[in-house]
Amino acid sequence: MHDTLLQRTGFFLLAAVLVLAILAAGCTQPQPQPAAVQTTPVAAMDSSSSAAPVVQTDAGEISGIATDSMRVFHNIPYAAPPAGDLRWRAPAAVQPWTGVRDGSEFSASCPQKVTQDPKTVKPVISEDCLYLNVWTPARNNSEKLPVMVFFHGGAYGITAPSGSLDYYNGSSLADQGVVVVTVNYRLGAFGFLAHPELAAESSHNTSGNYGIMDQQAALRWVQKNIGAFGGDPAKVTIFGQSAGGTSTLIHLVSPESKGLFSQAITESGPFWQHGFAIDNAVTRAEGEQQGTDFAAGIGYSGPGTIAQMRQADMMVLVNATPWSPSPWVLMDTPHFQPVIDGYILPDSVDNLFHDHRQYPVPYMIGTTADDGITVSxxxxxxxxxxxxxxxxxxxxxxxxxxxxxxxxxxxxxxxxLVRLKTRYDFANSAKTAAASMAKIQPATYLYRYSYNLPGQANGAFHGSENVMLFGLPDGSDPAVHQNITGYWAQFAKTGNPNGNNRADWLAFTSETGWYMDINSISVAKTGY
Known part of the structure; x- marks a missing residue:
């Protein structure tokens, strides 16, 4: 599968990994159904058993898939479908179910504008999309393992990103002795529309950031339920790439994320206000004006706008999502993004990190050597x-x-332009965030991923680290795969990426400037 994906990397516009993911995605939407399977706690199941594992969650039982080394569970609901009256509201509790839910296939992806490139596979989309997936190693003991929760990228809505993609297959990381969780969250207008009427009906007098609230709901689900899957809720590392990386930055400063994780990894997550980033948050006034303009553009204005829009067909909203030419990334970008609402996001990430108001948790952050390759x-x-x-x-x-x-x-x-974008969107953001965190948390680690995939003319493009983090493409160097999965998993276990005879990764400070150059042979360097 991955060999085919790599042959198609010349078609990438944004977050090349996400287009790869579309090509690898399955396009059928599974339906929950009772299954007569053996009910065995996953942490206690014999590693040689081929019986379908079943886990009891707080909303009901779900069955998974047993392989020789892994237990895999897809299609796990963590919130109610955010449709109808629940559209543009905080995620609601899952309705409990009876019987055993089938967790053998991915759920639908959240609504989004998908690429029109005929060479790519278009995923099934539905507002019934708030699901997550779990990979947990098969073993013969009840030891609780560290947990890694991944948030996908895609500029909060571009080119069909989704946690419901086999490309984000957590097996490679889970093989390192961790439990891996991938998450769907609302995107575009569905996830980030702000509007004065939404603020008026909110108990917090705010609107927007529903996609971030979804991520927080998923993290609360992890706290309640991951123990049944063999994970340790006291040892949760959040990580994400691009917009998912920006999301980790938001969780590091959001009051509503406090206590939901213990460590964080940010992969190419832009936030620096002097860059060209498209994932930066907007002010509440800007967000609500964008939302008002969006509503008017599809014929809704005046009192009762939101009530009417909650009745609108999903595809009307998808097709109306505004895209505008960006002067710096040379691609269409969505208007919808996180909002500085005073509740989920009290201020800009830039300001909060400048004032050291982030949570002082062990932290890794970095970029790829050619992160600006999102413009071809x-x-x-x-x-x-x-x-x-x-x-x-x-x-x-x-x-x-x-x-x-x-x-x-x-x-x-x-x-x-590629060099400028690499420096001012990504590298400066990473170094600025690392310098801030290092002042309050000595376990701060900076990296640059510089491995070029075989046959790839775009260098270490934006998102290329995920190709090796979630799999081993044919013809690629196994040492890179072992380096990146090993460093990430070791950090999740101990808050320090070092160990298992890999090159020593020195902690970053502004004074020393140490970072790890991740490649076939990883080397600690200065001069980021």
């Missing part, structure tokens, strides 16, 4: 357009930036 395949900018946009973005620093990133023709413009 889009129209070129002229040299004049490039220089004008640099001046608009950097103001008094523009001359210095243009001297550092000069371009004399369209090919050079594209190269320099």
């Amino acid at each position: 395949g889009r129209p070129e900018l002229s040299v004049q357009q490039y220089e004008a946009r640099v001046r608009d973005k950097f103001g008094k620093d523009a001359d210095r930036i243009l001297a550092e990133y000069p371009a004399t023709n369209p090919d050079e413009v594209r190269t320099q």
Whole structure:
């Protein structure tokens, strides 16, 4: 499967891994049904048993899949379907079920605009999408294992991201002795629409951030239920890539995430306000204006707008999702993103990290060497357009930036845009966050992933670390796979990525500047 995926990497626009994920995804939506299977606690099941494992959750029993080394559970509901009157509300409790729910197949993906590229597979989408998946090692003891909860990327709505993709297969990580959880959460207008009427009906006088609330509901589910799957609720590491990485940053500062995790890993999660990031939060006023404009654009305005929109067909909202050309990433980007609402997100992540108001947990953060490769395949900018946009973005620093990133023709413009985006969206964000965390938490680790996949002309592109974190593509270097899965899992176990004879990863401080260059041979370096 992964060999086929790698052959298609030339088609990527954003978060190349996400397009890979679409190509690997199954497109059928499973229906829950009772199953006459053996009910055995997963942590106590003999590792050689082929019987379908069944686990009791707080809402009912769910069956999974048994392999030689793994117990896998898909399609586990953690919140009620957010449709109808529950659209644009905080996630509601799951309705308990009777019998045994079938957890052998993925759920539908959350509503989103999917790529129109005919070469990609389009996933089934549904508002009934708040499900998660669990991979837990098969073993013969009841020891509780560390837990790793993953939030996918995709700019909170671009190019069909989903936790319901086999591409995000947690087996490789779980083989390292951890329990892996992947999560669906609401996206685009469904997950991040802000509107004055929503604020008026909210007990917190706020709106937007429903997708982040979903993630928090999933983390609360983990606290209540992961013990039945062999996981330790006191040892939960959250991790995510791109928008999922930005989500980890939000959880590090959100009052509603306090106590739901003990460690965090941020993979290419942009937040720095001086970058070009599309995943930055907007103010409440900006978000509510965007929401009002969105509603008016599909014919809803005046009193009762939200009540009417809750009656609207899902696809009307999907198709109306506004996309606009971004001057920096050269691709269509959604307007909807997290909102600085004073409740879920009290202030910008940038300001909160600047003031050291994040939770001081053991922390890993990093980027890929070519994170700016999210722009291939889009129209070129002229040299004049490039220089004008640099001046608009950097103001008094523009001359210095243009001297550092000069371009004399369209090919050079594209190269320099990639370098600029890598530096100002990703690397500066990572180093800024690491420097802030290191002031209050000595177990802070910075990395750069620099491995180029075989046959891949785009270098260590945005999201390429997940290719090796969630699998081992044909022809790729097993040492890279072992390095990244080993470091991530060891960090989840101990709060320190070191151990098992891998290269020593020195903690980061602003004074020393140490980071780990992750490749076939990983090396500690300075000068990030």
